[in-house]
Amino acid sequence: MTMHPDLPxxxxxxxxxxxxxxxxxxxxxxxQPMGGGVVKEFTWSEVADQVRRIAAHLKAQGWEPGSKVAILSKNCAWWLMSDLAIWMAGYVSVPLYPTLAPETIHHILTHSEARACFVGKLDGWEHMKSGVPADLPCIAYPLSPPDAVASYDGWEAICSRTAPMAGEPTRDPDDLATIIYTSGTTGLPKGVMHSFGNFTWAVDRGTRSRILMTQSDRMLSYLPLAHVVERTLVEHGWLKSGMHLYFAESLDTFTADMQRARPTLFFSVPRLWVKFQHGVHHKLPAAKLDRLLSIPIIGGLIRRKILRTLGLDQCRWAAGGAAPMPIELLAWYRRLGLPINEGYGMTENLALSHITEAGKNQEGTVGPAYDDVEHRIDPATGEIQMRSQALMLGYYKEPELTRAAYTPDGWLRTGDKGDIDNLGLLRITGRVKDLFKTSKGKYVAPAPIEDRLVMHEALEACVVTGANLGQPLGIAMLNAETVASLPKDAVQAELEASLIRHLDAINARLDPHEQLACLVAVTSAWTVDNDLITPTFKVKRNRIEDVYARHYETWVASGRKVIWLVG
Structure with missing residues (x-):
């Protein structure tokens, strides 16, 4: 491959x-997958040409500099080109998750004062479109829903009739680049403001020593580009390194998408890393896999075959984040020859806070801070606080919330609890506000228990709760494959026995006041639509309490270790 001049x-x-x-x-x-196994490829020249044409169209609307333009779409090539076109035209981009409820869509579009919206590749458009104001100008992508293509101006039509913007328009480092609305686990999303300088500083520090990216690298873009990690790592990592990006088509084609991309760099949330593991165990039970891996020559063959099947045989850097990675899961992948770096960050700091160092076993921590990032623990509350040049400009239209996000001396309050060891490694122990007290007066930190609980192959997500109860309890959502097997009584009995063994093993490692009285197995899905999880798969604890809290005392009083909540 021809290597091109380094970027200034x-x-x-x-x-x-x-x-x-x-x-x-x-x-x-x-x-870009186009469906039916067909892909469309874009060169840098083609990307720049389309960006210039769309930018010229946006500029011609005559909006004042700094106007907001929204993007509502699943990841695709046009998403990235839209973002660049918005910036080239002198405007500010407002990304929306492609799974939001119409009420949230309407809130973000009106709160941000968006002047237009790109409506792209979406699965639930029929449900979502009522959230888009009828008088808001919209632009449809080639892969947009059919009625969006019919109703709105089209990307290809605009490109065909609009001359490309000439020259090399620039933006000042202090200019507002984007407003990222957080998918918070409580309340309405807040608009986090970031500048161009923030992004440049973050990606430069991230790629300088921890995440080495080159023009030869490949990534698969599939986590929402509206999320801060995908935005910083993938979009801005792509612009900095000049790498080749592939896009996922759908959940059904994800395996084929991975095989097409064969990423050299791969980031995922813990939920997908767990799904990969469960998929392997479905074909090769854990006990048998352990035996095979212990055989010198056969073990090497098995490792390579598993990684090749996952599409990760050429991956040289893998990472997880957005939620804690269970240590047992990290150890499992390390045994396969794919060590996973665990990162920590938040929208307010462009996800640039901490990450474990490649080649070092720092499991149980999120590693040291990135270069030029400062961190400390509040001695009074145990809260992790940090500061860097990637901190947000503030929350859009929320000066009081902005002030509350910082300490008087300018450190960002993360809301997470943790400790820093003598090597500078940060260990996260939970959320400042997630701690709860049982009726015995003892505090319980739910996060470490949840890390262990979710490792059962039948479970998709879980919450440990129980404020003011004698003992805490676990509530867990079963995965779709398990739910499909439940009508058979024998299967349910076998699963219940397995869950009891799992619960007993977890309780054996906990202090008496932390031990779970029972595990509630929920068969109905927790989704963005029913407001029980965020678009990044974080469980909304307050909503779990709203839905289930009235049953807690009855469940605990039943004396049963596993309680089935069907339907």
Whole structure:
């Protein structure tokens, strides 16, 4: 592969696009599935040309500089090009998760004062479209829902009739680049404001020593680009390194998407890493896999075959984040020859806070802080606090919330509890506000218990709760495969016995006041639509309490270790 000139260190997002447009115009940089096994590839020259045409169209609308333009779409090539076009036109992008309820969509579009919205690749558009104000100008992508294509101006039509914007328009590092609405576990989402300088500083520090990216790398973009990690790591990592990005088509094609991309860099949330593991165990039970891996030659063959099946045989850097990674899960992947780095961050700091160092076993922690990131623990509350040059400009239209997010001396309050060891490694122990007290007057930190509980192959997500009860309890959502097997009584009896063994093993490692009185197995899905999880699969504890709290005392009083909540 021809290597092109390195990017200037001080280049910002648009300058990075212009760099690749000049120095690698014919190089393929985006691969987009179009359905039916067909893909569309974009060179840097084609990306820049379409960005320039859409930017010229947006600029022609005559909106004042800094106007907001929204993007509502699943990940695709046009998502990235929309973002760049918005910036090139002098505006601010507002990404929306492609799974939001119509009420939330309406709130974000009106709160941000969006002047237009790109409506792209979506699965639930029929349900979502009522959230888009009828008078809001919209632009449809080639893969948009049919009625969106019919109702709105089209991307391809705009490109065909609009001359590309000339020159190399730039933005100031202090300019507002985007407003990322957090998928918070409580209340309405807040609009986190970040500048171009924030992104440049974050991706430069991230790729300088911890996440080495090159033009030869490949990534699969599938986690929502509206999320801060995908935005910083994938979008801005792509612009900095000039790598080749692939996009996932759907959940049904994810295996084929992974095989097409064969990513060299791969990030995922713990939930997917667990699903990968369960998929392997479904074909090769854990006990048998352990035996095979212990045989020198056969073990090596098995490792390579599993990683090749997952599409991760060429992955040289893997990471997890957005929620804690269970230590047992990290150890399992390390035994396969794929060590997973665990990262920690939040929207307010562009996800650039901590990550474990490649080649070092720092399991149980999220590693040391990134270069030039400061961290400390509040001695009074145990809260993790940090500061860097990637901190948000504030919450859009929320000065009081912005002030509350910082300490008087300018450190960001993360809301997480933790401790820092003598090597500078950060260990997260829970949320400041997630601790609850049982009726015995003892505090329980739910996060470490949940890490162990969710490791059962039948469970998709879980919560440990029980404020003011004699003992805490666990509530767990069964995965779809398990729910499908439940009508058979023998299967349910076998699963219940397995869950009891799992519960007993967890309780054996807990202090008496932490031990779970029972496990409630829920067969109905926790989804974004029923407001029980966020778009990044974090369980909304307050909503779990709203739905289930009235049953807690009855469940605990029943004396049963597993309680079935069907339907």
């Amino acid at each position: 260190a001080d280049a910002f997002s648009l300058q990075r696009l212009y760099h690749w447009e000049r120095h690698a115009p014919s190089r393929i940089t985006l691969t």
